[in-house]
Amino acid sequence: MSAVTAEHDHDDHHHDDHAHGPEKGWLRWVVTTNHKDIGTLYLVFALAMFFVGGTMAMIIRAELFEPGMQFVDPQFFNSMTTMHALVMVFGAVMPAFVGLANWMVPMMIGAPDMALPRMNNMSFWLLVAGILLLASTLFMEGGAPAGGWTLYPPLVLQTGKALPFAIFSVHLLGISSIMGAINIVATILNMRAPAMSLMKMPMFVWTWLITGFLLIAIMPVFAGAVTMLLTDKFFHTSFFDAAGGGDPVLYQHIFWFFGHPEVYVMILPTFGVASTIIPVFARKPLFGYSSMVYATAAIAFLAFIVWAHHMFTVGMPISGELYFMYATMLIAIPTGVKVFNWTATMWKGAMTFETPMLFSISFVVLFTLGGFTGLMMSIAPADFQYHDSYFIVAHFHYTLVPASIFMLMAGGYYWLPKWTGHMYNEKIGQLHFWLSAISVNILFFPQHFLGLAGMPRRIPDYAIQFSDWNMISSIGGFIFGASQLLFLYIVVDTIKGGTGEKVTDEVWEDAHKHGLEWTLPSPVPYHTFSTPPTVIPCDHD
């Protein structure tokens, strides 16, 4: 169905505005409906939020450097853990992937722009409004939300003046995400070049198509959950209050019905970027394209039926414990398929190790480590030990930092030359990689030990026997944090001209075999594919 509509869309009305460049001056960035401009806005905003959330992480690690309370008040510490998570999830990782989707999806499927350009602009600016509102709670009486990013009642209802503002900001972020997701899904389903069938789409497009559906399904659930918090607090309802016939655990069920797919929203596009980059630098087609597609879809489906594995110790009937354990263990199968496929893609390739590839390889290894600990925690009785300890902190940071963040960095290095027409400084890029890859392990690996030794998460101070690993972890954290400034430097430097080396259209050797974006000039013109391409590179036929 999509191929037919796509043909009609492109030919006529895009020709006349083809010559138009962007609006002059700063207003360009406010009113733009161009997918490349909006992609840039998303990426710049996400990078800024990465440093904001990172600063909060530095405060957390500084307080945990030694036992005893040194720098902050426990309540502020709790606000930091809460805000660090919210900012990183909703301000950095998700917007960064939406930014990549904005930039790359139209170029990868041969479309001139996103399907709904005005809504695209609106979803970006709602994101900014949402995050600013969230950040403003830091300055409110009673402080920013401090009940954890999961916002569990009754604790979250003890938040001071900030509660309704935080909830409204979640609403705004939700609306923004839903609009972004609808836009991406509509673009992928309707605007592909005629020759691009679904099973010829690049993996990044596939993972975003599936992620888009996940987002559309889950964001309203989260909005509903926080709205119930709002009415419980201000309108005398008792959804989550036992005294009025409600149940605080109900919130957790609703939250994690959103929350589990949500973590896959952050990891599926990560997979997509890895599946895009690894074949180029292995000089070999992606191994098992169709099984990659099916595995992604299977992971997305499983995401909806495993939520209560976040709640093994909450007090569930034994049948619930067992069901959620079995269902969760199943995730290992499609995830394993993906890891094996990446490995097989590298196998017998002719690999080179530019910065994007370095990040991608370390992603495969370190994400797999995060997957292992995930498998360990799926074993429900063992989770009675692991749950809410530093073990889980290590687990999800392995799946988010050296996975999602690393692949965002990899994507940045990979596509920056295409976007800007300049080559980044490979030496500094590799330095950034090595510093990041080593320090991220110094930062997070010891947290496994801390959790197993009995250190709970979300505590501002700890018993003496946890001192050594905490200090090592903090040192790793400071190195990791500082190393990211290199990335900022490289991005700015590349935009300003980079190495001065003129990049070719395909930038990377034979990249044009792997994706449509490499058939376009570097830097990419403001408007591309005003007429759809007729030849589709497809390396898996």
Added chain:
Amino acid sequence: MKKIKQLFAGAMLTTFGLPIAQADYALNLMEGVTKVSNDIYDLHMLILWICVFIGIAVFGTIFYSIYHHRKSKGHEAAHFHEHTTVEIIWTIIPTIILVAMAIPATKTMLELDDVQESEMSIKVTGKQWYWDYQYLDSGVHFESHLDEISEKSHRGHTIDPHTVPNYLLSVDRPLVIPINKKIRFVFTSADVIHSWWVPDLGWKKDANPGFINEAWTSVPTPGVYRGQCTELCGRDHGFMPIVVIAMNQGDYDNWVKTTLEKQNAKPDLSDQSHEQLMANGSSVYLKNCVACHQIDGKGVVGNYPALRGSAKVTGGVDPLIGFLQAGTSKMPSFAKLKDNELAAVITYIRNSPDIGNKVGDEIQPKAITPVYDDDE
């Protein structure tokens, strides 16, 4: 360079698997003292070794490939991009491993869940920020707060945590249990969700307000077992530890007897010296008031009012007594405090240099009685 990383990862994984029991630089899960905790430890080691094994295979392949299949060594890229047999194999083998894992996991889960035929029950109530233990059979009932020295250390910045024995892991009144008895715990909460975790027992369980959760343990060896609250429960979440002392039945029976005697004894309401009142008051304050009003009595701006210079504190005594006993929507009632404790803490907050008030009086326990109708 990659090699170094591989070595690093390998070294980490190997050491990870070694059962080292030292306190500092501890690496692995503790085996614990109960049968359930040992079973969980075995499950943990099993799945850990499976992961290590798969990790060696996968990462080994990746690093072999990185070393040999690189362009700089002149390796030509192959062109295969699918292999149905291989893909089926690496779907089926993990499935078999998972089924093999699920069987012992299910067994342990059933064991963990079975609270039937317990010999005694203890009700555990989580409160911001301490635990309340009620022995449903014998009637022993007490609160368990973070010990005073840890409390002073983390709040006062004057005592080095390294000098505090079991910093943040000691309580004023530990939970005492007999060995070799199947003890059923029932969990609930008075305010927000807490979670009760003693790693040596092998599990944690959430304490949900308005609901009851169950768990059980049977400890075979006498000893002291420590743990903490593991569900974020607000400001002092990090400061509500758990200490369990398991003792022989005889010792336990004695403990119950003396505890009940003390619990049922009438409080000593005779007059006390100023110093005595202040000392007792300080300890009541550290257990009951410090979490909100802070060690310096300054409270927390926007959340908890200051006692320092507060007219309510330094003004009339009777209204203050009434206020403490009744509580408000924001402040809990402290009717639970005995007259001598109430007298001491009121004297303390009116006169302590730490709090910053100096009324210059002492409130004797007898001053409380006319107002406080204690029907015990």
